[in-house]
Structure formats: structure tokens, C-alpha cells
Amino acid sequence: MHSLPPHMRPERSFQGFILALQRFWAEQGCVILQPYDMEMGAGTFHPATTLRALGPKPWKAAYVQPSRRPKDGRYGENPNRLQHYYQFQVIMKPSPANLQDLYLQSLKAIGIDTALHDVRFVEDDWESPTLGAWGLGWECWCDGMEVSQFTYFQQVAGVECAPVAGELTYGLERLAMYVQGVDRVYDLNFNGRDGADKVTYGDVFLQAEQEYSRHNFEHADTTMLFEQFKMAEAACKKYLDAGWKGGKREEHLMALPAYDQCIKASHVFNLLDARGVISVTERQSYIMRVRELAKACGEAWVHTEAGSAA
Amino acid sequence: MPDLLLELFSEEIPARMQAKAAEDLRRMVTDRLVAEGLVYEGAKAFATPRRLALTVHGIPARQPDLKQERKGPRVGGAEAAILGFLKATGLNSLDEAKIQRDPKGDFYIALTEKPGKPAVDVLAEILPLIIRTFPWPKQMRWGELSAKSSALTWVRPLHSIVATFGIETEEPEVVQFDLSGVSVGQTTYGHRFLAPDAIQVRRFDDYVAKLQAAKVVLDPERRKEIILADARQLTFAQGYELVEDPALLDEVAGLVEWPVVLMGSFDKDFLSIPDEVIRATIRANQKCFVVRDPKTQKLTNKFIITANIEASDGGTAIIAGNERVIRARLSDAKFFYETDLKTKLEDRLPKFEQIVFHEKLGWESDHVARVERLAVELALLINADPEKTKRAARLARADRLSEVVGEFPELQGIMGKYYLLAQGEDSSVAAASEEHYKPQGPTDWVPTNLVSVAVALADKLDALRGFWIIKEKPTGSKDPYALRRAALGVIRLILDNNLRLNLVELIWKLVRRGIQIDQHPSSEGKKHHLLLNVVVTNFVVEQKMLEFSEPVSEVAAQAEADKFASEFTSKIAADLLNYLAERLEGQLRDQGARHDLVKATIDGQDDLLMVVRRVEALGKFLDSDDGKNLLAGTKRANNILAIEEKKDKRKFDGAPDAALFKLDEEKALARAIAEVGPEASAAVAKEDFAGAMTAMAKLRPAVDAFFDKVKVNDDDAAVRENRLKLLNEIRAATRAVADFSKIQD
Known part of the structure; x- marks a missing residue:
């Protein structure tokens, strides 16, 4: 050194x-x-x-x-x-x-x-x-x-x-x-x-x-962010659905792009939270929504080449 | 006899779990030993951050042989039965069985002896089992083996095990067992930084000594003694005093294997922050003790660090590092505190409209409004200043939204007091912010400032009332809303302050105004229904369906709704009062009073204080000869009455007829009752319970003489009835002070 x-x-x-x-x-x-x-x-x-x-x-x-x-x-x-x-x-x-x-x-x-x-x-x-x-x-x-x-x-x-x-x-x-x-x-x-x-x-x-x-606190466009959250959530689900090879839940071919959308949703949520536009009760439900995405991505990942024993 | 030494060496065990884990290890190993017939002489367990250790001494070298006697089939019984018997007992032939005669005939008996195993083999069986089933609050898997679902779990990765067994004079044996590849033997390790090398140990004595030499103090009690003594000495030497903190001491002793106590300081400017905030900051974040000036009892700018190493520079760098962190933490705390002071507490209240108190009980703001209203009502009853009470109730919880309380929830209430004083509020209003949470438990103090008392009672009664209505009352094991503590708090607030409150009426009123009844009439052909819902914050907590032959008029529906509201209210209120009575019994039991007398005196009483006074007087009376005999006499009267009432299927109430008295003892008893009854009642009316008991005492000779001389079940039916009526009068007269039938002997 x-x-x-x-x-x-x-x-x-x-x-x-x-x-x-x-x-x-x-x-x-x-x-x-x-x-x-x-x-x-x-x-x-x-x-x-x-x-x-x-x-x-x-x-x-x-x-x-x-x-x-x-x-x-x-x-x-x-x-x-x-x-x-x-x-x-x-x-x-x-x-x-x-x-x-x-x-x-x-x-x-x-x-x-x-x-x-x-x-x-x-x-x-x-x-x-x-x-x-x-x-x-x-x-x-x-x-x-x-x-x-x-x-x-x-x-x-x-x-x-x-x-x-x-x-x-x-x-x-x-x-x-x-x-x-x-x-x-x-x-x-x-x-x-x-x-x-x-x-x-x-x-x-x-x-x-x-x-x-x-x-983060004053100007982040909340209308856009709410929209982005929904879009990222929808895209994540869409890519996850499309990634199952042959429509069978045996092999997944698009876990990484789907997971990018989960990361996106999580960050957008953090911004909305900083802007103070998410109420206490809503907060919990947003966290749940991101978690559902993360879980679905994890499920897909263990059916990919890097995520499975194969 | 041989001893066992067991050490489970792992990565750092959470401090809060160590004491219980040591105790669990001792209990589990010794219980299993005893269950295996190995009765030991003594056992002791220890914990450090990196190890659990156990010594069990005086274990027999072998299990005792186990003799078994087993009864078999009848002599000359079926062949299959005999073959089965031989197989089950391991006998080679019937020649090895004995024959025993009993009244039913001759039977084969097998006497077998199971030889005891060497204790070391028993240990090799039970230790892995105990380790695999150890009750850690949370456990984990680790490493390569965690790929398998059968992987060993432990609180943190378990690295090695020492397990030796043997007598003092000989080289001990290693208890051999396999545990997912964790090494078992005689090797342990010293202090992580000061002496990390492997150490070979034989038995407990050299184990403790070698650890000590390798900078590990095995016994947590010893580590606590060292920390406390050194901390006291360091502070005393500078003319200060350690602020002792047993819970922190426990934790700190669980974070070090080799305690080294050091003193640091911070900028005096930070002493402008309230002491509680400084202490919370230094305690929660740094796990350091604070120091005070014995003359002023105020904190000084010093703190005590417990390090885990003897540093090569004598601790200078460690102190400097801790001081930097504490400086940053205190400047955050100071900033929070000063920011908080800029906002008046009432300006924080609108936020309560967005915080849920309980899903079914509305928002925090609803709770505050209810408490405010109730506190003022209580203030009028207990002579607290209603204006101050109203203000106190409104602001008592507002500090929960402050920055400091957000950071240190345990300062809730205390910060409110500081902020209210700073904004120029009356001192009793400010005090209520802290005091209305009191008492927090059976040993906590009870406020006497009546404003605090009114708010404290209102806060607790509102919670009790609400959770009772929505049927979330505590069960034996679950009490998520701390309602047991609230109920006990209500009792202690009332008794310690000698408050006269009609609780029956108060609770009824509170329950009633907390509910609404929704009416839903409906008709289907000739059938007409009225559905009534008890509603709280849009939640239906109970319902009732009524059927009518005609359409229900609005007036009739309203009458039914009112009736249902009353029924529901009475049921909930009675249940809550009963719960309070049970807590009162518990409270009296803890004080060593006759808690069983509560049930005998509480019927029809609405004032806790009077119940307690009655219990006190009655307890004293029952200790006297007069009391004991009168209780016996009254119980006898009750028993006779109960039997005869059952026999005749009637009550014997109504005044006895003087003309039917035949014996002097009857007349004397009637006279005594006529005299004592009103006298006792008058004394009770004046709340002179001792006087009532003195009056009762006069009844005793007459009752004794009556049972001595008078045969109640006279052959003449009219005389018998009259005497039974007289017995009923005894019962009625004693009811003035208590229901004697509910007193345990």
C-alpha cells in the first residue's frame, strides 16, 4: 500500500x-x-x-x-x-x-x-x-x-x-x-x-x-411521477409475462429488463415520498406493490440460466 | 465424578439474547441429563459476544442399569402370543421367563436388564439434538451447507465446539458427535483482536484461566462489575458521578469480551439541550453512559465509553473517534430541538387528522377530541381546573410529531413538557404532557397534579372504552394496546389520589356515546324485518335482526334501536367494569390485602375507593373473633337456607312474625338484627365502615346462641317457616357490609 x-x-x-x-x-x-x-x-x-x-x-x-x-x-x-x-x-x-x-x-x-x-x-x-x-x-x-x-x-x-x-x-x-x-x-x-x-x-x-x-422536495413533477410509477409497474409485469419461454413457467428469458422496471418504480416511489404526496396508508400499499414486482422478478430469475442450477 | 465442559463458539451473538441463551443451554442440557438418569451435582452457564459456555459437574460416569419387568401371556397360552412375547422381550426361550401367579392364573414374566450407557455416549447423543433445537428468537443459515434445507441453523454462524468430559485428575475425553461439519474438540479462541490464536483447553478451570489470559472475561457478571467499578472510579476522580443505567450496563457487557472503560467529553454548548435528550442520544446511538455533577444533579459534558480492546495508544484514538460521533449526533439533536422550539405544539395538531389511531376507532385527532371532552368532564368531578385540563388534554400528545420524539420515541411526553414550558404554558398544563402517560406499570409513580390526573384518566378510559366496544380486549397472552396497563393505571390514579368517581355511570355514558345504531327496515311479503347495527366509525361491531308481523313504524323502530343500544352498552360496560374489578383484586393482592374480599363487596358499588375502604374494614373485622364467628354463623344460615329453599322451591323472604317466636334465643336474635341492621346501614351511609363492622360484631353472640339452642326445622311448619325467615334476616343484615357467601374461608 x-x-x-x-x-x-x-x-x-x-x-x-x-x-x-x-x-x-x-x-x-x-x-x-x-x-x-x-x-x-x-x-x-x-x-x-x-x-x-x-x-x-x-x-x-x-x-x-x-x-x-x-x-x-x-x-x-x-x-x-x-x-x-x-x-x-x-x-x-x-x-x-x-x-x-x-x-x-x-x-x-x-x-x-x-x-x-x-x-x-x-x-x-x-x-x-x-x-x-x-x-x-x-x-x-x-x-x-x-x-x-x-x-x-x-x-x-x-x-x-x-x-x-x-x-x-x-x-x-x-x-x-x-x-x-x-x-x-x-x-x-x-x-x-x-x-x-x-x-x-x-x-x-x-x-x-x-x-x-x-x-426532490419542491419541484419534482408529481403528476409525471405518479404516471411513471404506473408505467414502470405495468411494463415490469408485461416483460415478466412475455419472458416465460413458450408461455410455460419453466424457463424465463427477460428477468433483467423486467427487474429494471422494478428498480425504476422503487426510485419513483422514493421521490413521491420525498415530495410528501403519499399518505401514511398509501405508503404501505406502494411498498407492497414494489415488493410484488421484486418477488415476481426473483421468481423469473431463478428460472434463467444464471439463476438456476442448469 | 466427571464434569462436562461445553463451549459453542460463534460469530457475534446479539447482546440482548445472551443471558437467556446461557440459561436455556443450562436448562436444556441438565434436563436431558436428568431424563437420562444422570443426576448431576451442579451447573453454570455463561455468555460472551462470541460464545456460550456451560459447565456441569458431578455427572455419573455411567447411566444406571435399567431393570424392566414385563408381564406376558398365560402359561399354556396361544403359541402366537408366546412367540410375540419372546420377540418383544428378547428372551431366547420360555426357560428364561419367570412364572408368576395372580388371582387370574399363572403368567409368564420377563425380567430384563438394560445396561446403562457411558455418560459420554449419552452426551454425544443429546448435545447435537439440543444444538439443533436451540430456541434462539431468530436463527439463520450460512455458508456452503446452507444450500440444503437440512442445514444447521444458529443465531449467527457457529464455528467450533469444545465438548470435554472427564474427572479432574485425568485427561478428559472429547464428546464425539457430528454437527454439519462444525469441529468438535478441545480448541477455542481468545479475544478477536488481542489474542486471536487457538487455545487448547481440558476442563472448566483451565478454560476460564486460559480465556482470561487470552483477554476474555467469560462471566458476564464479572464484566459488569469491571465496567461499573471502572466507570465509577473514572468519574469520581474528576469530581463527577456516573448516571447508572442497569439496562445499558447489561447491553454493554454483552458487546465486549475484554471491557476497557474510557472517558470522553463533548462541547459544553450542547448542555443547552435538555438532559434527557443528551442522554437518549448518547445511550441509544453510542451505548455510552452519561455523567452528572453530584452538586447540581445536572449532566456534565462527559461520557463513558466501554471499548473492547486495550488500544496500543492507550485509547486516544478510540476516545477521539467516539467524541466525533457524539459531536455529530448532538449537533443533530440540538438542531432538532431548536427546530422543534420554532413550532407551537398546537400547530402540529392538524397532522393528527392524517394519523390512524386505530382503524375502527378513527384518527388520532378523533382520540384527542374525545380525550379533551372527557378530561373536562372528569376535571369537574375531581376539582381540577377545567380550562387548564382542556388545554392540557389538547396538547398532551402533540410532541409525538416533533423531530426529537421522531428520533427518540422514548422521550414522548418529556419533550412536550419542555416545548410547552418554552411556549409559556401553565406549568400544570406542561407537566400533564409527561404525566398523563403515567403510571406506566405497577411500580411506576402516579401523578398528583389534578390536571395530569384528569388527562391521564381520560386518555386511559377512552382507550379502554374504545377497544372494548370493538371487541379487542386483551387476552391472557395478547395485549397489543397495553390495555391491562391502562386499566391498572385507572385504578391506581383513583386510589392513590383518593378520587370519588361513579365509575358505573361514567363508563356506561362513555360506551353509549361511542356507538351509533343504524336501522335497516325491510319487508318481504308478509314478513317485516328490522336489522339493527351497532356502528363505530363505519364498522359494524354487533347486529340484531328483529321480525314483525306488520310494517315497523318509525317510532317503534327508534324504540327498538334505543333498546338495543342500551343492551349493548350495558353488556360492554359490565364487562369492562368486571375487568377493572379483576385488576383491583390483582392490585390488592400485590399489596398483601385480602383481594378475595373484592368480590364480596363490589356488588352494587360504583366507587372504587369505597370498595377498597370496605375491603380494609372487612379484612380487619374478619381477623377478629367476632368477625370469624359471625362469618361462620352467616355461612351456616346461608347453607341451611339454600337447602330448605331448594326443598320447598320457595324463598323465605319477608319479615318473621314475632308472635311465632317460642324461644328466648329467637327473640334475642330478632332484636339484635333489628338493632344492628339499621345501625350498620347508617354507618355505611356515612362511609364509616369500621363503625359498620363494630355494629355487625353485636350480632355475633345472638347468632351463636341461636344456632346453639334453636332447631330451625321445627316440626310445626309455621314455626319452621318463621325461623327460616329469621335466618334470611341475618343474611339481609350482613349484606349491608358484604355478601358473606362470597368470602373464602
Whole structure:
């Protein structure tokens, strides 16, 4: 690690931090993927996790996923909260026996020394109502700060995981702030340079946080969004129906495009929720609708080549 | 005798589950041992975040041999029966059977002896079974083997097992069993970071010592002692005091194997936030203790961290890290608090129109309106200020929509108090926000501020009334709306504040005004029907169909509707009152009073306080000789009456005829009753229950003498009837204080 030039070191730059994690997990045999090209609330929504977690075939992947939480926007004024941030996601199926050790080694790779810092695994049962998924695991704490989520998936998209996949999610900004020793996310050094060459997280994202907060809370076109939700829902169902080969529920040929529409519906719902136009009772029914889509996609996926034993 | 050492080494077990899991492990293993005939001397179980451990000492090395005697067919019985007998008992021939004679004839008897197995073999059978059926609240599958549905489940992945069995002086034996490939042997591991290497252990003594050397304190009680002692010392050394928190201590002790206590601090500016908010922030998010100044009892800007490692820098980085997180959390909390202060609580109320209280009981805003109306009515009855009560009831729950309560629901009520004081409300109105949730349980305190009392009663009575009407009353095991607590709260609020309330009337009125009756007349040929629905918020909770030979007039339909409303109301109100009476019995039992006297005194009573006073006086009276004898005499009178009433199929009410008295004891009893009856009733009317009991005591010699000398069932029918009427008078007179027939001996 220390052969790296200073600006590429994880404790110096945000990008170096990401590269260090990618390198570490690449060495564990993971496929290093690029972010999925759709808006989503968490890295778990990436088909490389949601769908690949299902079925018997082994799978190891790691990737950065931009995550959009429209409700968490604070117009760039809160030092920690963002409506767009990065998650680093690792999935390993079946979960290896030494996954906890691998995780701790990855912390070392990004500059967190467990002889100096108090790392703890604190109970946190993970559940995603929209994905019809749950698992058991922990929040990983470093000196009292939650830095990662560690989950053994038991069920995803309504389907039992057999075998179980282990999932790790790192909150990148938060961890990088810790390692760089800054209190405000916008002060993160992005490129590891100094002086005039230095680019901060704020240089890259502050304006975006302000603009998207305006959009998410005040201007997002709700008429259009309601319509988009319905369209995505209908399209998802349509592609799912059309994907069954020969109309028989034995082999599915279009699970991935259908699942894209489920991701779309979920994000549109999050935007509508941020706009405050969904009542308490309706909220539940929207979550149910997305879950139904996710379950149907999971059902289709386990009948595809990658999702089945065949 | 040999000992068992068992350790189940896993990934981190949730703190809240550890204590019960240790206890379950001890119970399950020892129960099975005893069931297998292996009576042990002692057992103790422990838990850390990464292991459950159990030591059972003094287990016999072998099961005792099991002797069995089995009766077979009659001597000379059918061949098939004899063959079956031999096969079932494993005997080679009838020569090995004994013959036993009983009154029915001679029978074959097989005496077999099943030799006991070595205890280690028994353990090898029962341990995997216990592990596979262990009652974790939630369990999971993991790893490659989780592809199969038969995969082992555990709370988190289970890595290895230590299972040794043997006597102190010898090398122990490993209990050999197979459990989905989890290794079983003598190997465990030390602290995750400080001493992660494998350790070989033999038995409990060296196990505990080697763990200690590998930076693992096995006993959770010991870890708690260390944390508490170190935390007290650290705070004391700086002139402060630890705010102790047993639930947090339990949790923290379940998060570390090697507790290291450190102290951090935060910016003094944050002390402008209410102490409760600081504490909730630091406790819930960081699992740290807060610290106060013993002189002012206010929080200081310090907090106590329990780390799991002895850090190479002495903890500087850990403290700095925790301080950063707490700073961020407290600035969020401060922001929430200050934002909340900008909004008046009544401005939050319109949102209650969009939050469901209960599907069948309407919106939160409906509940608030009902509570407001009822609280004012109660205020007038208990002399609370009605204006303040009205305002308090309106605002008591409004803080639920504040930012701070959204973040920390446990601060509901307390934040309301702060916000109301900040917006200049009367102090009793502000206090009611916190106090109207009280009492939260049998040991919680009861408010005395009458405004709080009125709102607290209204809130609880409205919930009880509502859930009773929609038939969602609690069952033995299910009480999702905490109605048992609400009912007990009503009782404690009334008794502790000596409130005089006519509960019968009050509850009847509340139920009645909570329902509507819908009328649906219909006709079909010559048949005319009237369907009546009891309706609450558009839900039908009960219905009744009436049939008429003629079309039903509007007036008649209305009369039927009113009647049905009354019937329904009476039924629900009686059931709710009965539930309250049961809670009252429970409350008195917990106080060590004669709870069985509640049933004897509650009939026809509408005032809980008076019931309790009566129970107290009656309890004292029944402790005296006069009381005991009068109770015996009255019960005797009751028994005789019951028999004779049944025999004659009539009641013996009505005054006895003085002219028919033949014996002095009869006359004396009649005189005593004539005197005591009115005297006791007068005392009761004045609520002088002790006086009523003193009057009752006068009845005793006359009753005793009567039963001593007078034969009730006289041959002369008229005299017999008269005497039975006299007995009935005893019963009537004692009813002034209690129904003696309902008192247990």
C-alpha cells in the first residue's frame, strides 16, 4: 500500500479509498463491477446483488453504487446527510467461513488499524420491505461509528437463499471522513492533491446536493411521477409475462429488463415520498406493490440460466 | 465424578439474547441429563459476544442399569402370543421367563436388564439434538451447507465446539458427535483482536484461566462489575458521578469480551439541550453512559465509553473517534430541538387528522377530541381546573410529531413538557404532557397534579372504552394496546389520589356515546324485518335482526334501536367494569390485602375507593373473633337456607312474625338484627365502615346462641317457616357490609 504515491493513498483521497477497496476485494476473487446505470436507493438493488444472490451458482462481486435517498437531501447544509452518496458493496455466495476476517482485513487495507481502533459487530437485522428480503448480521462499528452493514441474506425477492450469500455494505463517505479526519463531508479530499490541484467532495457534489434537494422536495413533477410509477409497474409485469419461454413457467428469458422496471418504480416511489404526496396508508400499499414486482422478478430469475442450477 | 465442559463458539451473538441463551443451554442440557438418569451435582452457564459456555459437574460416569419387568401371556397360552412375547422381550426361550401367579392364573414374566450407557455416549447423543433445537428468537443459515434445507441453523454462524468430559485428575475425553461439519474438540479462541490464536483447553478451570489470559472475561457478571467499578472510579476522580443505567450496563457487557472503560467529553454548548435528550442520544446511538455533577444533579459534558480492546495508544484514538460521533449526533439533536422550539405544539395538531389511531376507532385527532371532552368532564368531578385540563388534554400528545420524539420515541411526553414550558404554558398544563402517560406499570409513580390526573384518566378510559366496544380486549397472552396497563393505571390514579368517581355511570355514558345504531327496515311479503347495527366509525361491531308481523313504524323502530343500544352498552360496560374489578383484586393482592374480599363487596358499588375502604374494614373485622364467628354463623344460615329453599322451591323472604317466636334465643336474635341492621346501614351511609363492622360484631353472640339452642326445622311448619325467615334476616343484615357467601374461608 505504501508503494502508492501519496495522492492515491486511501487516507489521503476519496478516490484512493475506493481503489483500495476494489483492489482488496479483487484479490479475494471478486468480479469488480461498475455502478449499475439506474437510480436506486442502495447498492443492494443492483441486479448483481438482488438477483445474483438467488440460485445455487457461486458468485463473488464488488462494486461502487451511487445511492439516491431523495428524502435525505439537506440542501448541502448538513455535514453528514446527502441525497446522493456512494456505497461500496461486496457480495459472496456462498458466504465464506472467514467473511468476518476478510472484512477486518479490508479495514486494514483502507487504513483502519484494529490495534488502535475499537471495531465491533453490533446486532442489526436487515430487512428490505420493498425487496421482500431479510437477513441477519450486524452494523459494524468503528470507535462508536457505524461504518458498514454486514448481512447474511436469508431471503431475497421472496425467494429463500440457498446457499446463503454474505453481503457487505460500506458507507464510503463516512468511512473516508473518518480516515481523512474531516467533520464535514464536503471537506473530503477527493483526488488526494494539495493546493490548487486539490478537488474536494464539495467541489464535485455540493451544487448537486443543493439542486437535487430543490428538485426532490419542491419541484419534482408529481403528476409525471405518479404516471411513471404506473408505467414502470405495468411494463415490469408485461416483460415478466412475455419472458416465460413458450408461455410455460419453466424457463424465463427477460428477468433483467423486467427487474429494471422494478428498480425504476422503487426510485419513483422514493421521490413521491420525498415530495410528501403519499399518505401514511398509501405508503404501505406502494411498498407492497414494489415488493410484488421484486418477488415476481426473483421468481423469473431463478428460472434463467444464471439463476438456476442448469 | 466427571464434569462436562461445553463451549459453542460463534460469530457475534446479539447482546440482548445472551443471558437467556446461557440459561436455556443450562436448562436444556441438565434436563436431558436428568431424563437420562444422570443426576448431576451442579451447573453454570455463561455468555460472551462470541460464545456460550456451560459447565456441569458431578455427572455419573455411567447411566444406571435399567431393570424392566414385563408381564406376558398365560402359561399354556396361544403359541402366537408366546412367540410375540419372546420377540418383544428378547428372551431366547420360555426357560428364561419367570412364572408368576395372580388371582387370574399363572403368567409368564420377563425380567430384563438394560445396561446403562457411558455418560459420554449419552452426551454425544443429546448435545447435537439440543444444538439443533436451540430456541434462539431468530436463527439463520450460512455458508456452503446452507444450500440444503437440512442445514444447521444458529443465531449467527457457529464455528467450533469444545465438548470435554472427564474427572479432574485425568485427561478428559472429547464428546464425539457430528454437527454439519462444525469441529468438535478441545480448541477455542481468545479475544478477536488481542489474542486471536487457538487455545487448547481440558476442563472448566483451565478454560476460564486460559480465556482470561487470552483477554476474555467469560462471566458476564464479572464484566459488569469491571465496567461499573471502572466507570465509577473514572468519574469520581474528576469530581463527577456516573448516571447508572442497569439496562445499558447489561447491553454493554454483552458487546465486549475484554471491557476497557474510557472517558470522553463533548462541547459544553450542547448542555443547552435538555438532559434527557443528551442522554437518549448518547445511550441509544453510542451505548455510552452519561455523567452528572453530584452538586447540581445536572449532566456534565462527559461520557463513558466501554471499548473492547486495550488500544496500543492507550485509547486516544478510540476516545477521539467516539467524541466525533457524539459531536455529530448532538449537533443533530440540538438542531432538532431548536427546530422543534420554532413550532407551537398546537400547530402540529392538524397532522393528527392524517394519523390512524386505530382503524375502527378513527384518527388520532378523533382520540384527542374525545380525550379533551372527557378530561373536562372528569376535571369537574375531581376539582381540577377545567380550562387548564382542556388545554392540557389538547396538547398532551402533540410532541409525538416533533423531530426529537421522531428520533427518540422514548422521550414522548418529556419533550412536550419542555416545548410547552418554552411556549409559556401553565406549568400544570406542561407537566400533564409527561404525566398523563403515567403510571406506566405497577411500580411506576402516579401523578398528583389534578390536571395530569384528569388527562391521564381520560386518555386511559377512552382507550379502554374504545377497544372494548370493538371487541379487542386483551387476552391472557395478547395485549397489543397495553390495555391491562391502562386499566391498572385507572385504578391506581383513583386510589392513590383518593378520587370519588361513579365509575358505573361514567363508563356506561362513555360506551353509549361511542356507538351509533343504524336501522335497516325491510319487508318481504308478509314478513317485516328490522336489522339493527351497532356502528363505530363505519364498522359494524354487533347486529340484531328483529321480525314483525306488520310494517315497523318509525317510532317503534327508534324504540327498538334505543333498546338495543342500551343492551349493548350495558353488556360492554359490565364487562369492562368486571375487568377493572379483576385488576383491583390483582392490585390488592400485590399489596398483601385480602383481594378475595373484592368480590364480596363490589356488588352494587360504583366507587372504587369505597370498595377498597370496605375491603380494609372487612379484612380487619374478619381477623377478629367476632368477625370469624359471625362469618361462620352467616355461612351456616346461608347453607341451611339454600337447602330448605331448594326443598320447598320457595324463598323465605319477608319479615318473621314475632308472635311465632317460642324461644328466648329467637327473640334475642330478632332484636339484635333489628338493632344492628339499621345501625350498620347508617354507618355505611356515612362511609364509616369500621363503625359498620363494630355494629355487625353485636350480632355475633345472638347468632351463636341461636344456632346453639334453636332447631330451625321445627316440626310445626309455621314455626319452621318463621325461623327460616329469621335466618334470611341475618343474611339481609350482613349484606349491608358484604355478601358473606362470597368470602373464602
